[in-house]
Amino acid sequence: MNSSYNHSLSVNSQLTQKSVNRCFDGEQHYYSHQSTSTKTSMTFSIYLPDEALAGRRCPALLYLSGLTCNADNVTHKAHFQQKCSELGMIFIAPDTSPRSSDNDAVPNDERYFVGQGASYYVDATQAPWADNFNMQSYIVDELYDLLRAEFPIDSIGITGHSMGGHGALLLGFKFPGKFVSVSALSPVCAASESAWGQAAFIEYFGDDTSQWAQADAAKMIEKVGQQYASILVDQGAADNFLAEGQLQTPKLQDACAKAKQPLTLRYQAGHDHSYYFIQTVINDHIEHHWRMAQLS
Numbered sequence: 001m002n003s004s005y006n007h008s009l010s011v012n013s014q015l016t017q018k019s020v021n022r023c024f025d026g027e028q029h030y031y032s033h034q035s036t037s038t039k040t041s042m043t044f045s046i047y048l049p050d051e052a053l054a055g056r057r058c059p060a061l062l063y064l065s066g067l068t069c070n071a072d073n074v075t076h077k078a079h080f081q082q083k084c085s086e087l088g089m090i091f092i093a094p095d096t097s098p099r100s101s102d103n104d105a106v107p108n109d110e111r112y113f114v115g116q117g118a119s120y121y122v123d124a125t126q127a128p129w130a131d132n133f134n135m136q137s138y139i140v141d142e143l144y145d146l147l148r149a150e151f152p153i154d155s156i157g158i159t160g161h162s163m164g165g166h167g168a169l170l171l172g173f174k175f176p177g178k179f180v181s182v183s184a185l186s187p188v189c190a191a192s193e194s195a196w197g198q199a200a201f202i203e204y205f206g207d208d209t210s211q212w213a214q215a216d217a218a219k220m221i222e223k224v225g226q227q228y229a230s231i232l233v234d235q236g237a238a239d240n241f242l243a244e245g246q247l248q249t250p251k252l253q254d255a256c257a258k259a260k261q262p263l264t265l266r267y268q269a270g271h272d273h274s275y276y277f278i279q280t281v282i283n284d285h286i287e288h289h290w291r292m293a294q295l296s
């Protein structure tokens with residue numbers, strides 16, 4: 001570890017810095033900002049290794065979280081900071097959805113897989129969701145541009161867990177020009193065919209199944225074909241949501257086979273859906289994205 005450090009990073013007034021903590025050879029930061037996509041304040045965490053703090057461009061990994069999460073879950077529980085410090089990788093964790101305690105300002109739903117803490121990283125087209133639930137635009141346009149403007153980012157890879165794994169696969173294949181690498185942990189692979197996704201999509205899109213197909217990761221991969229040299233997916237073999245049919249992992253395998261998209265899919269014996277699993281495999285994902293960034 002460095003015995004001393006000095007950094008020159010400063011951000012402009014679009015961002016409000018909420019916290020800074022030294023962590024390995026880098027800093028864990030939190031920011032909030034007013035979003036035009038969601039019409040709410042949004043919070044994200046960003047880990048900046050010392051190279052980035054000194055203003056040198058680094059590869060970045062965007063991590064999309066799962067149902068019920070905000071930026072804290074992965075930042076506090078995944079233990080990604082040490083590997084990112086070693087490799088010189090920036091790690092960004094946005095919130096999962098717009099939020100407000102006033103349900104007239106931002107709609108909500110008592111089901112945890114619909115509403116605040118959900119979103120599926122799509123742009124909703126139906127009332128009352130369409131005003132705020134524009135997380136696709138938030139991630140691939142607004143936050144993406146903001147991050148590139150404010151931080152010394154070289155290239156961006158995308159990953160995520162569960163609903164966020166769906167988001168990483170969907171957005172990675174829908175906008176391949178924006179990302180240099182894709183991976184996922186316990187992803188919802190075919191949201192339009194899982195009970196969680198169906199409950200959300202009927203709210204966000206109504207019964208227009210063409211919009212459902214546009215928001216389904218496996219269908220998107222099949223439609224657009226190979227985009228990456230390889231993608232990495234880890235899945236706990238003892239995950240109760242896999243057994244329940246929420247994740248539809250074989251549909252991802254079928255889609256990648258049809259798309260001729262090389263896929264490394266690993267079933268990890270004994271592992272469940274929790275952050276203990278994520279902690280176990282996160283370093284492999286960071287290394288995957290780091291390797292892909294070197295090739296880009």
Ligand SMILES: N[C@@H](CCC(=O)N[C@@H](CS)C(=O)NCC(=O)O)C(=O)O
Pocket residue numbers: 065066067068069073077112161162163273274275
């Ligand atoms: N049983 C959970 C289902 C939600 C869940 O398991 N969420 C996953 C993502 S799909 C998660 O990461 N939870 C937060 C955590 O473990 O810190 C609940 O009702 O809250």
